[in-house]
Amino acid sequence: MGEITIHHYLYLSAILFFIGVYGVLFRRNLIVMFMSIELMLNAVNLSFITFARYSSTMDGHVIAFFVMALAAAEAGVGLAILVMVFRNRTTVQADDLTLMRD
Amino acid sequence: MAVAFYILAFLSVLGGVLMVTRRNPLSGAFALVLSLVSLAGLFAGLAAEFVFILQVLVYAGAIMVLIIFTIMLLNLSRNEMYEAPVGRFHAAALVVLCAVGLAAFIHVFSQLPSAVTAIGPEFGSIEGVGELMLTKYLYPFELVSVLLLVAIVGVVLLAKKVI
Numbered sequence: 001m002g003e004i005t006i007h008h009y010l011y012l013s014a015i016l017f018f019i020g021v022y023g024v025l026f027r028r029n030l031i032v033m034f035m036s037i038e039l040m041l042n043a044v045n046l047s048f049i050t051f052a053r054y055s056s057t058m059d060g061h062v063i064a065f066f067v068m069a070l071a072a073a074e075a076g077v078g079l080a081i082l083v084m085v086f087r088n089r090t091t092v093q094a095d096d097l098t099l100m101r102d
Numbered sequence: 103m104a105v106a107f108y109i110l111a112f113l114s115v116l117g118g119v120l121m122v123t124r125r126n127p128l129s130g131a132f133a134l135v136l137s138l139v140s141l142a143g144l145f146a147g148l149a150a151e152f153v154f155i156l157q158v159l160v161y162a163g164a165i166m167v168l169i170i171f172t173i174m175l176l177n178l179s180r181n182e183m184y185e186a187p188v189g190r191f192h193a194a195a196l197v198v199l200c201a202v203g204l205a206a207f208i209h210v211f212s213q214l215p216s217a218v219t220a221i222g223p224e225f226g227s228i229e230g231v232g233e234l235m236l237t238k239y240l241y242p243f244e245l246v247s248v249l250l251l252v253a254i255v256g257v258v259l260l261a262k263k264v265i
Binding site: 002003004005006007008009010011012014015016017018019020021022023025026027028029031032034035036038039042045046049050052053054055056058059061062064065066068069070071072073074075076077079080081082083084086090091092093095 | 103104107111114115118119121122127130131134137138141144145148149150152153156157160161164165168169172173175176178182183185186188193194197200201204205208209214215217218219220221225226230231234235238239242243246249250252253254256257260261
């Protein structure tokens with residue numbers, strides 16, 4: 001275990017991001033897909049904070065704050081849509097929602 | 103410091119993997135909380151005090167409570183949680199390819215600073231980030247508040263029983 005460099009943080013960020021991508025592509029449950037997007041946003045936040053630390057500027061912290069505000073807005077609207085979909089169609093599986101495809 | 107990084111990195115990846123593999127969304131939500139709290143620890147290790155506080159308060163607190171609340175509100179039965187197995191090998195290959203490509207990009211990117219430089223006590227503090235937010239990033243900050251207002255109105259409209 002040597003010194004922790006910027007590469008360690010960036011690799012971790014990439015791993016977390018692709019776990020999120022995997023969740024969106026391979027899970028059909030809308031709630032899990034939604035949580036995967038949250039994980040991807042957090043992986044990007046980690047990159048911002050890492051670059052902020054290694055360049056000794058605080059701009060990345062402000063961007064991370066904006067990403068969090070965006071995620072909060074997205075969570076509110078997304079979950080409201082989810083509740084509406086479940087109320088009208090009684091399903092949360094993306095494969096069952098084919099109204100626009102058929 | 104290195105040990106703390108490896109423990110937190112392992113916990114965040116473990117939480118993420120559990121989140122995408124559990125069939126029950128509630129188990130997945132708790133795994134995601136583990137991942138988010140570990141990430142908060144990493145933010146603290148990167149001297150981002152303000153973002154660390156926000157991560158615990160907003161993400162692991164408010165947003166996750168909202169998600170868990172929705173999962174419990176929907177009250178899915180075992181049948182409704184069942185997912186047909188998907189065999190998308192092309193998509194899997196694409197994900198792996200992108201991951202390897204990104205890793206290679208990080209690896210060969212030679213412009214990255216290799217060592218941390220000294221920082222003052224102001225760095226990442228609530229005072230420091232707050233001042234930057236209300237001077238250099240004043241207009242984006244105002245736009246974000248408008249966005250949140252629009253989101254509130256949208257949620258109220260969406261969640262109303264009769265439209």
